[in-house]
Amino acid sequence: MVKPEEYHHVSYKWDDSHAAKLDPVDRLVYRSNLLGSDQRITNTGGGNTSSKVIEKDPLTGKEVEVLWVKGSGGDLRTSKRENFSSLYQDKLLGLQRIYAALPDNGLKTPAEDSMVGMFTHTTFNLNPRASSIDTPLHSFLTGKHVDHMHPNAIIAIAASSRCEELTEEIFGSEMSYVPWMRPGFELGLAMQEIEKKDPSVKAIMMGQHGFISWDDDDKACYIRTLDFIEKAANYIEGKYQANGGDATAFGGAKYQPLPAIERDATLAAILPWLRGKVSVQKRFIGTVQHDEKILRFVNSADAPRLAELGTSCPDHFLRTKIKPLYVAWNPQTEDAARLKALLEAGLDQYRKDYATYYENCKHANSPAMRDPNPTVILIPGIGMIAWGKDKSESRVTAEFYNCAVEVMRGAEAIDEYIALPQQEAFDIEYWLLEEAKLQRMPAEKELARQIHIVIGAGSGIGKETAHRLVKEGAHIVCVDLNHEAAEATAKEITDKYGVGIGVAGSGISGCGPAVGLRANITDRASIREMLDQVALAYGGFDAIEVTAGIFVPSDTTGHIPDEKWALTFNINVTGSYFVADEAYKTWKEQGLRGALVLTTSANAAVAKKGSLAYDTSKAAANHLVRELAMELAPLVRVNGVAPATVVQGSAMFPRDRVIGSLAKYDIPYSDDEETQSLVNKLAQFYADRTLTKAPITPGDQAEAYFLLVTERLSKTTGQIITVDGGLHEAFLR
Structure with a gap:
């Protein structure tokens, strides 16, 4: 294990004295918050943690093993106890018999989806928190404590063409490998089989997804998670520096960033126009990012190729769509009018590409095509513009594409970046369970998106x-x-x-x-x-x-x-x-x-x-x-x-004007009277002149x-x- 003081790519935050005061479930919440607070470890809303805890059954009074696991839709950084599902572990394992009995007609999705509905039958103590689709991954592994994370360094390996070989090269026998599978029952069973064949395995690389690790001690599980991420990041940085470092990232720089004043002037000139173009179906709120890392990518020679490949991790493209819109604008020789023309043409082609992607991949029961406009736009010299239904969502969309950029940087440094196949991407984006989740969301407020x-x-x-x-x-x-x-x-x-x-x-x-x-x-x-x-x-x-x-x-x-x-x-x-x-x-x-x-x-x-x-x-x-x-x-x-006349709370009625008005209308007052009392008197005077006789606020x-x-x-x-x-x-x- 790496010593805490030797970590460079993650932060060790465990506090023994604090953890000792917590019960087992609160220790899980504590571990989760620590992991989620570092975006190098997992992205917003991504990843899962769990602990298998001995609890007293409220019906029988007997001790039972309960799986506490981050519930659907939670965020590790901000999760509290109520954000975790609690499920009878023996009943979860018993669901394997039901899954095995389902007809094998080559269509895994219906079987997988039907099992998610079965999780409610395993709920412990009437916990209302809906279970995550990742629940089988945590239940079917024997570790008492399990962490499933989406670190950029690990996904860079998972999204490389030689993922399996690199996993063995970097981690040896410490980490096994499973090829890409959608999260769910099948993936949980595949992991269970890996552990059965080699009980010494304590982690599994998940192709084009992330990794999972476990231990019977929660602190050891936390440290193990950090160790794997640190080892992956060290390997990538070693290769990266050996290849020339920043100067050669993404094939080297093709464009130079605009000076800040020119950049902001260009953005101010195009952003409202661009917002109108992407808001044809629903209005969007934008976030602009132009820090050193995103500029290094959008200005690079390889940015057009990599952007077109799209993202790899399912968590990424649920926010960023299958790919961003990259605009081949030369900031050194072309003006804002030319940028608008390129954006107009790019948006038109993007919508056509998205419609083709939908038509090629849809199933008979797929939801209707969603908004075909991009949520991420990349412009050389300027940076990235991300769009969402509100400011928070657009910022998170930007965060996710930042993660995608770091994944591409790592994968290209050690091998070759590959994206998730379009059909697999579509089956995640248009998953019926995801659609059902969207339909269950409360209606947007009256002035939302404005x-x-x-x-x-x-x-x-x-x-x-x-x-x-x-x-x-x-x-x-x-x-x-x-x-x-x-x-x-x-x-x-x-x-x-x-x-x-x-x-x-x-x-x-x-x-x-x-x-x-x-x-x-x-x-x-x-x-x-x-x-x-x-x-x-x-x-x-x-x-x-x-x-x-x-x-x-x-x-x-x-x-x-x-x-x-x-x-x-x-x-x-x-x-x-x-x-x-x-x-x-x-x-x-x-x-x-x-x-x-x-x-x-x-x-x-x-x-x-x-x-x-x-x-x-x-x-x-x-x-x-x-x-x-x-x-x-x-x-x-x-x-x-x-x-x-509105007196209450008005900047147009300071104390001296209130007193002047009281004197003007012969309303009794005293010079040492509190301001609020004076205001109330004047407000009531004006109210008494109206038909409703009530002060106007x-x-x-x-x-x-x-x-x-x-x-x-x-x-x-x-x-x-x-x-x-x-x-x-x-x-x-």
Whole structure:
């Protein structure tokens, strides 16, 4: 065994003092979390661990052996006790008799699939966690503790043309070999037979898949797993360096990466357009990666050949599809227009190739062909763009193709990389059990797959709107003149919903379901910079809610300075126009229907003393909604929300303005009174002037923004929804 301090390609994290405090099942969870926390050991959602534990049967009171194994759909890094299935080990072994009795008509899939349904009959103690298809692998091996991992170094050997020979050369008698088989009963029986023939074997290389190892001691099993990965990685690195190292990887460099400024400018120019092209059936969220390793691959001479071969490990292509789209663009001599042309042609050919793959491999009962667009796009000089239903999925897709790249690097260094045969790949991708799992997933939320830019999200209505939209599945770009306030709102969202998992992507801090950006809406250049950052973070956007505004009261003489008048119109009218005008350029490129909601006011319809600039600007904003609805149709629906006075949580009502308003309306107060008490008094005063007699909150306004950007009001444009509690003075007339 390798000493812990000698590991270079994995991390030894076992803590004896911590493990000693845990019961057997919690020790399994602990081991699993340690293994899953290192992406060099296994990918997100991949791999399985198990322990055979003596438990007391709740019915008989007798001691029985129970297999605890990671359940279906779990992730080792984050799994907890409830993510593991528990099954009677003797009943699992008894299923072998049922499998042997099934008719052998040369079609293994129906037999395999029927056995998965039998696992529920072996459930211990009514555990609701569904069992993984890998359960037989863990049950049929004699080891009390079993680890099945997908390390890049091991898969590089598994995905080489000389896998069996290399396994013996690298590991000798320590590891046996089994050719590619789909996970399930047949593979478990094949492993059982290997161990019966040679009881000294403690690991098996799984052709084009990964490896499995076991021991009767859980810590020894953990160390054994690390040892095999370390040995494989050392062998690959030795060959890699002997062949010339980085300079010769993937046949050497053919292209040079673009400077960061040029790269980001090119991406900002093409990403919304590209998002529109891949989102014909369903909208996708993008992740961009351009670190040294991915650039080394996309810039290499061998990238076109290797990309066309596709991935090898089943876990990889379930995310990345059968292959990525590689675009033969020369970053040194060709421009963004040429890149678009190449992408257009590449996407067209990719869809044709995917349809051919489906037609050639489908069975009579195969599910209908899924979206034929690529989920991974490789561009020399720029890097990789990955797509998914949300930011987390696109990051994981990127992570999986990173794994595929490392596998290809290792396989090419020691031998020759080979991909899984297309029929085998298809039978995994379109497996009926996988389809059933997809069908069981809950329906997507109303705003899923969408990116919403909320301008003014640092406080008040904007903050509340951001929280309302993310609750329905939207990704939120929190924008404010105050960058810290925007980031604070984004952090509230990511703290609640998480930032997801996977590679860092575009490098924008906190880029998960929300990100905080700064923009000055009176400055076109600032707006364009913000929109470009949104493209780099998510690939584009779907809707914009402008909640930013300013109120400048007249002075005691009823006069407002010229510069304050101009500022009011710049923010409340011109700023909204600038946002719409700049955003429409992107919306046109993207080609996906969008929505824009501006903020006006009940004051737009009611003349009031002391708010001349504000009221007039909001009347202009009302008409701006109607004009923009005409200009941006039919691609973008434009509507407005007209609040009455919202005091609670509004940045437009600092303490001094609240006090000024209380004094104006002769509402009793004291100078030392708490701010919240003052706010409540003023809010109730305004409420008492309405028909509903209830204070208007930012949440009331957020509900209107939500409705206007959903399909519920998909035929509504050029309209103003008033949320004022019932101000009869503002009734239309």
